[in-house]
Amino acid sequence: MSRLVVSNLSINRAELPVVSSLDLVAESGAISVVLGANGAGKTTLLEGLSGIIPVAGGTIAIDGRELQKARPGARSREGLAHVEQGRTVFRQLTTEENLRVSLHPGADIAEAYALFPELVQRRTVKASLLSGGEQQMLVIARALLTRPKVLLIDEMSAGLAPVIVTRLMTAVRKLADDGLAVVLVEQFAALALSIGNGAYVMRRGRVVYDGDCAKLRQSPDELHRLYLGGAEANASA
Numbered sequence: 001m002s003r004l005v006v007s008n009l010s011i012n013r014a015e016l017p018v019v020s021s022l023d024l025v026a027e028s029g030a031i032s033v034v035l036g037a038n039g040a041g042k043t044t045l046l047e048g049l050s051g052i053i054p055v056a057g058g059t060i061a062i063d064g065r066e067l068q069k070a071r072p073g074a075r076s077r078e079g080l081a082h083v084e085q086g087r088t089v090f091r092q093l094t095t096e097e098n099l100r101v102s103l104h105p106g107a108d109i110a111e112a113y114a115l116f117p118e119l120v121q122r123r124t125v126k127a128s129l130l131s132g133g134e135q136q137m138l139v140i141a142r143a144l145l146t147r148p149k150v151l152l153i154d155e156m157s158a159g160l161a162p163v164i165v166t167r168l169m170t171a172v173r174k175l176a177d178d179g180l181a182v183v184l185v186e187q188f189a190a191l192a193l194s195i196g197n198g199a200y201v202m203r204r205g206r207v208v209y210d211g212d213c214a215k216l217r218q219s220p221d222e223l224h225r226l227y228l229g230g231a232e233a234n235a236s237a
Contacts, residue, residue, distance in 0.1 A: 029179055079150060
């Protein structure tokens with residue numbers, strides 16, 4: 001069982017604070033959903049966790065091992081994988097070549113095809129010729145083959161049809177059920193809350209809700225208020 005613990009995290013961009021005093025916990029077998037309006041700091045949070053950008057303060061630890069000063073490669077070796085926005089595939093490589101690039105010792109490429117059977121018939125096709133949904137499947141499958149403990153996923157639904165988004169959500173839920181700790185930043189709030197365990201809502205770089213996904217899903221008016229502002233809330237449930 002693995003555990004990501006983020007404590008009092010602060011991240012700046014261009015010397016301006018974007019994430020402030022943020023706490024977050026992600027457990028094996030669970031999906032922690034991070035929601036918020038555009039500009040709330042969600043992508044900056046994931047980039048700070050994975051080491052793409054430095055953090056200004058606070059701690060990031062997996063199973064008690066602090067990583068906030070480690071380089072991205074070292075964080076990856078400790079079990080942190082990041083699926084970034086934009087479906088960053090190796091466009092001139094085939095689907096299977098993309099998967100083999102990320103194959104961790106002890107991992108089996110069959111795991112990727114078991115998660116996304118849709119890719120089997122596309123294994124010899126260049127990644128540039130895959131559909132957007134297939135590319136997103138490929139990126140998630142590639143992350144799986146690095147043998148992560150914690151998987152960060154940023155807006156995997158961007159630009160995709162709802163039926164594909166639902167398919168991807170089902171796969172992410174399976175990854176958590178198989179033991180991964182998942183931090184999911186997502187614009188489709190209702191769908192994300194339907195597969196998630198704990199929810200965090202960010203506004204202006206701070207967490208204004210930390211609680212149960214089901215409770216928030218049943219209160220769309222509360223979610224709307226949290227997105228747009230009003231009385232501060234940091235509910236815990």
